Amino acid sequence: MSPFVIPNRIFDPAAECMPRTERAGFQATHLRRTVEQARKIPFYRRKFAEKHITADSIRSVEDLQRLPFTTKQDLREAYPFGFFAVPRSELARVHASSGTTGKPTFVGYTRNDMKIWAGLCARFLVAGGLTADQLVQVSFGYGLFTGGFGLHQGIERVGAAVLPASSGNTQRQIMLLRDAKIDTLICTPSYALNLAEVIAAQGIKRGELALKFAHFGGEPWTEEMRCAVESELGIFAFNNYGLSEIIGPGVAGECAARTGMHIQEDHFLVECLNPETLEPVPEGEEGELVITSLTKEACPIIRYRTRDLARLYYDPCPCGRTTIRMSRIKGRSDDMMIIRGVNVFPTQIEEALLKVDGTAPHFMIELTRPGNLDEAVVKVEMRPQEFSDKMEAMHRLRDNISREITAITGLHFHVELVEPNTLERFTGKAKRVIDKRNLSC
């Protein structure tokens, strides 16, 4: 157990503790504004026209049911900026998430969006122990990924100091943690476990670190992982949730009670639907999260199908916040993988294989976590036209596949060439991924 209790602090009590009935009125007003803003996007203008939806017809939160869904594919088809509702001059930032194939999905922010986003990150950081006198190490990558910059701004909003370590170079990360007497660490949970392991292996004693809190996101994790990292590092670890299509980190986060992640309901409407029927699941049951933004200007998004499976909790939380809470992410309703915090779709691997040889062979992805870090293997069936009796040519083939996959996903995959017809065949939709990481809760 950790040696101190978590204080219950609330960054924005007016918003976070607003009575639910009052919030519903606030949400209805902002849903109407979002529909108005979304009309500037051709995709929504067309969908609204089909369904005879006008902003004026939005009277309550229940009207959400009439609004169209948005999928990753819709965003992809509008590449690059088809889902932007403001002119270039009003943009303050553009981030990107990985697409289902080579092209990313861009998301934009106005100055006001940025301000709100920083505030949302500040909410969960404060809920998880951050105070203005702390020094925070951000070990998320700074770049197109929303994690690094999103958390950075949130920390600054709280008034704390940021050490932007960015990702990679474990030795240096540990040196910074120790020498800079870091109070709070931001990274993926699997990377934290890896850090803990290296710290232990190097014989660094608990007393040499000042670390008290950690905020993890970017990939699904389990209570077992929380127990392990908390006991190994002597800290409190908090879960937060977000996705770049919606805003990035800041959609939801845990409080000191740690009974689910509070959804920032004054900025997002979250539904929990059966992914097959798209009807709401009974209260407390697992379903796909479908999210509508309420305040975004640059990229308002309506009923975005996150494909993330989770539960919603409506009962009051002892912390005093009135917002509903969501469980950990239990899985996906599509085949997206999260490998070392990076979103990867099997279609991206297929695209890489196509680049190597025109037509994609049968392949299978296998994910494991031998230590604390993910390992990805892609097994590729050999075909006669690619086979050579020369080993050099075979190595070249394997290296070309590996290079194309890295170019598209940014990740290293071990490539294994296997005999023909040895990978399982599927009559329906191919199951391309075998995940042996035991990430289900």
Added chain:
Amino acid sequence: MPIKQLSLFVENRPGSLSAVCKILKKENLSIRTLSLADTQQFGILRLLIKEYDQARVALEKAGFIVKVTDVLAIEVPDRPGGLSDILEILDRHKLSVEYMYAFTFGNDDRAVIVFRFEDPEGAIKLLKDEPITMVKAETLFK
């Protein structure tokens, strides 16, 4: 004058070699010699078989990827410097060896080295006037 060699893609796992041999046994085919180039994960099995086309059909039917390539079988004198002399000739003609493997055959244990060149026919032309004994298929599979 080139010899037909079969190359097979095999995974590096228990049973993969015996699967190949079982098929050849069923076809009643004899392997003159073989060589295996392996990595941690897969290998390339190279076989010299008299009835190479019958073997290819049977192996492909069983799902293997088989490639037929021309190789040269060169007899090496059984004395110190025997191989060195041959390689010197190859060097002189700037013939680069992709891979090679050695075996003995016949009652008198004649030593033969199988050479894989990028262009086997070109190599034969270059070497035809050199003091090199190329073993023909008829001799090898007698």
